[in-house]
Every structure is written in structure tokens, then in C-alpha cells.
Amino acid sequence: MIIALDIGGTKLAASLINDNNIIIDSRRSSTPKSGCADDLASALEQLIAPLLNQASAIVVASTGIINQGRLTAVNPDNLGGLNDFPLQTTIEEISGLPVQLLNDAQAAAWGEYCQLERPCKSMAFITVSTGVGAGLVINGELQTGLTGLAGHAGHTTVDPQGPKCGCGRSGCVEALASGTAIGKLAGEIYKKNLDAKAVFERFHQGDQNAQMIIDRSAQAIAILLGNMKALLDIEVVVIGGSVGLAEGYLARVRYFMEQQPALFQVDITPARLGHEAGLKGAALWASQ
Ligand code: ADP
Ligand code: BMX
Ligand code: ZN
Secondary structure, eight states, rough: EEEEEOOSSEEEEEEEETTTSSSEEEEEEOOOOOHHEEEEEEEHHHHHGGGGGSEEEEEEESSSSETTTEOOOSSSGGGTTOEOOHHHHHHHHHSSSOEEEEEEEHHHHHHHHHHOOOOOSSSEEEESSSSEEEEEETTEEEEEEEEETTTGGGBSOOOSSOBBEEEEEEOOOHHHSSHHHHHHHHHHHHOOOOOOHHHHHHHTTTOHHHHHHOOOOOOHHHHHHHHHHHHHSSEEEEETTTTTTSSTHHHHHHHHHHOOOOOHHHHHOOOOOOOOHHHHHHHHHHOH
């Protein structure tokens, strides 16, 4: 069995997965927000410790650019300011096992591609979560790019007048659509701390401010989908992440997508692997 580890901006998850890609055991914890590398290392150590004696290898799906064994943040704000972390050596040292690494959205893209009901040539996966991540499978091949940056569509600009993103650009999809962006705008409007989950509760109660906040996010994602269609002739886009999978969200993305010319519209579907897309996708990728 292998351990799949999912490192997100909000949560850490580790699962023991068998040869049939079935999860046998799982653990979860919160991602440390101190920005301190030692805190992340010890959180990972505690998380995987109970699973170690049954595993022969570890595969990691992590937020950030994954290149040459290191995690480099595009948006360091998502990791409390941490922008460079020796992921491979850290996990090798705490586990004593061989370790493979992949970006979280790239891993989920591969997992979802392997699960498609109708096989296709070109698919994108988008996670709307702490940030906005994306992974591309083109002509059946997962794209990681020369340096691991391929697919970082959350940092494409959809509104040059939009809010500053932690990556240094302005009006990135992530700065408008992510769970973090939803929470930030809610803080400005309601003058108190509300996370994306709380905004969705208000959205479902018919609160007009909450609807406007969710719509800003859904519209940015819809524009991104049109851009991806134009760039790559994507056939289907799979959406995941806690915001992406929240009730009512995809309907709003579809609403805004349908305002675009038909040429730029694309099929959207929720992740079949749900919140486990990163974990299971990483395991499938490691077993090829
Ligand atoms: P990660 O980014 O660590 O992979 P998630 O996919 O859970 O984790 O995304 C975290 C973001 O999703 C946070 O902004 C959080 O407020 C938001 N969130 C968590 N649960 C829900 C929910 N049930 N509905 C809407 N948003 C949620
Ligand atoms: C950010 C970036 C991506 C990641 C995406 C989703 C960092 C640390 N991460 O755009 O690499 O795929 O967030 O990550 O710069 P998540 O934490 O929301 O799952
Ligand atoms: Zn950005």
C-alpha cells in the first residue's frame, strides 16, 4: 500500500491506499499558517506517523509549484507566507520511504481524467479552494511543464482593475474566485470575519450580498473556462475543491458561461472523486 498525502492551503490529508485505489485509512489536520517550514514539517510528520508501518512508498499532491523536489509558492499568502519548502527531503527524512511529488491540481486532473465516463483528448480540472488551481490533460498526457508551472490558470488575469493577488499580479482568477477571496470580500462587506463556508450559508438563505460575492467568484471561473476553451479546445472541465463542490456553485458558473458565445462554452462536471481527487489522482499517477 502507499500513502497519498494532500497538502492544501487549508487542510492536510493523508490516506493509505491499496492497489485498487481504495482508501483504507485516512487522517486530516489543518495546514499550519505560521509560514514556518518547521511547523509544516512537524504537522506532516504527525499526520503520516500512524500510517507509516503499512506503506511502502509515499506520493504527495501539494499546493504550489513542484519542481526538483521543492515546493515553491506562486501565492505565498496561501501558506502563511511560506514560499519555498524542501518537500521531498523533508518527507523522505520523516518517513524513510521513497517519495514522489506532484502539484495538487495536476494530481486531481489525472485522477479525474482516469475516471471520465466518456474518454476525451483534452480535459481541464479546476479546484476552487484556498486558491484556484488547475491541471491539464492534453492528448491524454498530464501537463506539468518545464518547471511545474503548467496549468496555473488561477494566476491568469480576468480583470486588470481587480484586487491584487499574492502572486504579484492584479485581477487574477484566484484573487476574485478563491475561498480566500470570498472570505476577504465578505469581511469588507459585513465588517466581520466570515469564511467561504459561512458566505455560502447566507447565499442559500437568499442574502443578496452573499449572492453577489459568490457570483463574482463564479463569473471569474466562467471567464477562465471560456479562455481555456479558446486556448486549448478543452472538451470537458471538471471542478473540485470545497468551494467548487459547494451546493449551488456550479449552477452559477454555468449561468455565467452561458452568457458567452457558444464557441467558448464547455461541458462542466463536478469531480467524481470529490474531495479525494488529489489523493486518489496522485496514487493513480504514481502507479502508472
Ligand atoms: P484546500 O485548499 O486545503 O485543498 P479546501 O478545498 O477545503 O482545502 O478549500 C478551502 C476553502 O474552502 C476555504 O476558503 C474554506 O472556507 C472553503 N470551504 C470549506 N468548506 C466549505 C463549504 N462546505 N462550502 C463552501 N466553502 C467551503
Ligand atoms: C495556488 C497555488 C497552486 C495551487 C492552487 C490550489 C500556491 C501555494 N498554490 O494557486 O499551486 O494548485 O493554489 O491550491 O501558490 P489549494 O491550496 O487551494 O488546494
Ligand atoms: Zn495571482
